[in-house]
Amino acid sequence: MVSAAEARAVVAEIPDPEIPVLTIADLGILREVTIEDGEHLVVTITPTYSGCPAMDLIRSEIAGRLGERGVEDAEVRTVLSPAWTTDWMSEEGRRKLREYGIAPPGATTEDTLGVACPRCGSSNVREISRFGATSCQAQYACQACLEPFDHFKRH
Ligand SMILES: [Zn+2]
DSSP, X not given: XXXXXHHHHHHTTOBOSSSTTSBHHHHTXXXXXXXXXXXXXXXXXXXXXXOOTHHHHHHHHHHHHHHHTTOOSOEEEEOOXXXXXXXXXXXXXXXXXXHHTEEXXXXXXXXXGOOOOTTTOOOXXXXXXXXXXXXXXXXXXXXXXXXXXXXXXXX
């Protein structure tokens, strides 16, 4: 029998299918891991807003990785309320996004307009397209270093 903390450590490393540099823990998709009635392992997840065919992949990945640890009957519980927001993304996740070349979502509402180039840090940027590589991203171009980049939209 694994503990809730051990199970959490296992599933926290699952990469997001759309942005593999981020784990589901970085994104805030992984809400909690608990043990009910002393033996029933429950993993609670909340989908992001991007429609998420990815959630099926994430669910089977959770079951698969826990199965490798001998947990055969884990329940993956999807909770839709409260709805996921980019506020749940960890600082670590924001840093990884920036290193990957994607401008992270602003941490506060005031930051919404403050998109900065992930390469040179310039805020002299221009939106090219409201939709980037995935529906949660927008395409920008930096006017300082002239590089295009994706911005993970605040939600
Ligand atoms: Zn730049």
